[in-house]
Amino acid sequence: MKLGGPAQYFLTPRSRDELVRVVKYCHQHKIAARILGGGSNLLVRDEGVSGAVIQLTNPAFSEVTVTGTSVTAGAGALLSHVLSVAVKAELAGLENLAGIPGTVGGALHGNAGGRNGDIGQYVHKATILTVDGIVHERPAEELSFAYRQSSLDELVILEAEFLLQKDDPDEITQRLRKIWIMKKASQPLSSQSAGCIFKNPRGLSAGSLIDQAGLKGTRIGKAEISDRHANFIVTEEGASSADVLKLVDLIRSKIADKYGVDLQPEINIW
Ligand code: EPU
Numbered sequence: 001m002k003l004g005g006p007a008q009y010f011l012t013p014r015s016r017d018e019l020v021r022v023v024k025y026c027h028q029h030k031i032a033a034r035i036l037g038g039g040s041n042l043l044v045r046d047e048g049v050s051g052a053v054i055q056l057t058n059p060a061f062s063e064v065t066v067t068g069t070s071v072t073a074g075a076g077a078l079l080s081h082v083l084s085v086a087v088k089a090e091l092a093g094l095e096n097l098a099g100i101p102g103t104v105g106g107a108l109h110g111n112a113g114g115r116n117g118d119i120g121q122y123v124h125k126a127t128i129l130t131v132d133g134i135v136h137e138r139p140a141e142e143l144s145f146a147y148r149q150s151s152l153d154e155l156v157i158l159e160a161e162f163l164l165q166k167d168d169p170d171e172i173t174q175r176l177r178k179i180w181i182m183k184k185a186s187q188p189l190s191s192q193s194a195g196c197i198f199k200n201p202r203g204l205s206a207g208s209l210i211d212q213a214g215l216k217g218t219r220i221g222k223a224e225i226s227d228r229h230a231n232f233i234v235t236e237e238g239a240s241s242a243d244v245l246k247l248v249d250l251i252r253s254k255i256a257d258k259y260g261v262d263l264q265p266e267i268n269i270w
Contacts, residue, residue: 001194003241004044004270007053015060016135016158023155024133026052033131034270035156037106038078041194042268046241049270054156056105061158066091070124072161075105079112079119082162087176092167093122095176099183101195105157110268111150116179120145124163129156148199148266188226191234197248198231198263206263207231210251213258220246245269 009031013019026033032051036042056062061076066089073082079100086094096116100107104119111120125139135158144151183189198206210216210230218225221243226232233247252263 001043001192001235001239001241001244003046003235003239003244005046005048007049007051009052011052011054012057013054013060014058019054019056019061019156020129020133020135022052022054023129023131027132033155035105037075037109038102040102041106041110041112041266042270043194043241043244044270045245056103056156062103063159069166070161070163072159073104074159075103075108075157077104078102079104079107083176086162086164087169087172090166090169090172091164092172092175093117093164094119094162095172096179098176098179099189104160108150108152108157108160110148110266111145112148114179114183118145118147119162120150122162122164124161126152126160127158128152128154129158131155186229188228188232188234191226191232192236193226193232193234194267196229196231196266197233198251199266201261201263204261205231209255209259209261209263213254215251215254218247218250220250223247225251 011022013022023033034053036053036055056076061074064073064077064082064085069091071082071086079097079102082104083094083097097119100112107119111118113119123140123143125137127137129135200206207230215225216227216230222236222239223233223243226234233244255261255263
């Protein structure tokens with residue numbers, strides 16, 4: 001959303017060793033550490049974030065390699081880049097995630113996905129770093145993924161291997177295009193947003209509930225409930241996180257009053 005205050009400490013380590021040192025230092029000195037992915041599913045409060053925010057933007061964390069039918073990607077790689085590497089290698093599966101912004105690490109952390117599947121279903125193994133600086137490998141059997149939920153909840157996801165399937169590149173590209181077109185038609189992709197704000201309650205659609213409640217176009221400050229898709233809040237230059245949070249509260253209370261449904265945010269709020 002490009003909103004919110006600064007981090008007390010912001011770090012972009014240049015290697016895995018440097019990252020381990022930073023994480024160990026934070027642990028020893030009781031400094032809270034958070035990992036920032038691409039920031040696409042995140043709202044940072046206006047007050048900013050105390051402690052350390054670490055982002056894996058260095059190329060050391062975004063390598064993508066193909067071996068047979070598997071793709072290994074660093075957590076800092078953009079999901080869109082991994083998709084295009086897979087498609088070029090004629091490997092199918094990840095095209096179902098077309099149009100999802102952000103990094104591989106962020107996508108794994110929240111099991112990003114949509115109607116066509118989620119990232120968790122393709123994971124063969126993941127490498128993580130614990131809060132006390134220890135690297136572990138987690139095979140798929142030890143992992144669980146559910147709707148916007150993942151057991152990969154240690155401090156850092158370092159990389160993951162995805163098991164895909166050979167397919168006709170034209171068919172993969174066609175599927176990718178179709179998903180992309182559907183997304184573009186129904187979501188305000190050209191505006192500043194954090195994607196869907198709320199999780200879909202079981203068997204219901206948050207967007208459709210907010211729409212039926214007549215809330216599309218409701219505005220607080222420079223933040224507005226999107227006219228295109230009611231589960232998106234779009235912001236304009238000059239918006240504050242407080243504007244967005246007030247809209248989030250307004251939506252929750254209206255939907256609770258009208259339908260007795262307690263919407264749960266899908267975005268992370270720092
Ligand atoms: N709808 C309305 N009004 C609206 C928006 C939606 O009536 O303003 C209706 C649609 O017509 C449709 C139903 O609600 O009948 C569901 O809408 P849609 O197909 O857009 O899917 P969604 O459940 O709102 C989910 C994910 C999206 C993902 C799309 C496509 C959640 C919360 N959202 O949206 O994920 O892109 O499917 O796969 O699970 C995100 O997580 O940030 C996100 C955008």
